[in-house]
Amino acid sequence: MRIATYASVSVATILILVKLLAWSQSGAVSLLATLVDSVLDVLASLVNLLAVRHALSPADKEHRFGHGKAEALAGLGQAALITGSALFLMSESIQRLLSPVEIQGHVYGMGVMVFSIVMTLLLLAFQRHVIMQTDSTAIRADALHYRTDLLVNASVLLALALSRWGWPGFDALFAAAIAVYILYSAWEIITQAFDHLMDRELPDADRAAIQKIALEHAEVLGVHDLRTRRSGIDTFMQMHIELDDDLRLMHAHRIAEEVEAAVVAAYPEAEVIIHLDPVSIVGEGARQRF
Secondary structure (H helix, E strand, O other): OHHHHHHHHHHHHHHHHHHHHHHHHHHHHHHHHHHHHHHHHHHHHHEEEEHHHHHOOOOOOOOOOOOHHHHHHHHHHHHHHHHHHHHHHEEEHHHHHHHHOOOOOHHHHHHHHHHHHHHHHHHHHHHHHHHHOOOOHHHHHHHHHHHHHHHHHHHHHHHHHHHHHOOHHHHHHHHHHHHHHHHHHHHHHHHHHHHHHHOOOOOOOHHHHHHHHHHHOOOOOOEEEEEEEEEEOOEHHHHHHHOOOOOOOHHHHHHHHHHHHHHHHHOOEEEEEEEEEHHHHHOOHHHHHH
8 A cells, every 4th residue: 555655655756857848938827737637636736645554553542443534535635726726627627718829839739648647557556456455445535536537638638629620619628528527526535534534334345244154153143233334454353143042151152253154254354243142131222233
């Protein structure tokens, strides 16, 4: 995850430099849009870098559940930056529509866009690998930025091509469309961050899978009050399992450990807490709370 954040900052910095040169040569507002987007990518990636470093630090006396929610806080910070950039681009687009400016240096600008697309694809491939390994919220939010960048860069490439062929008005229109899409991306990041901060349950499919794992143990007679949440790359689970009334304590404890081991085998980053209930005292209401 740390390497992914370093790669993200490095790629965004390189793209800022080449896009700044391209914009100074052409004056295209669509190029300005993608330049601003890359500047925000650097700021967001720096926030991610700090957040990931903090999120990966081990639990301590003040934070017994770890520091994983730092990733969600970073996501909210990124969303604020993205929203600000979208509003700025929208304003610039409207001004350019009202006061058109001739674009210069089309070929240079188009070459920079092709370079940006290639660099972004390489970064996304690496981020996808990291997400598959860690399911990190911060890296997922960063990857969302760069998937947006692919569309941004492709649209700017098209806008420059159309401008070169005598359609300059598309430059500002594409910039406005980019601003709208960036706002949509910000909303997606906000939604994901709030899910983590508000301890949203795991998807129903995962909850059903956890229950199934517990019930596969021959001596588990039922499961209820399953609670789950995510914090960074960690998952926390609590559940009550129903056992025969007459089991000895050591036997019941061994069953709980076996169920916990089975769940952790399926969810390696999970911390599982299991409460034991005699089956005779569990009412139907408790089972319905699953």
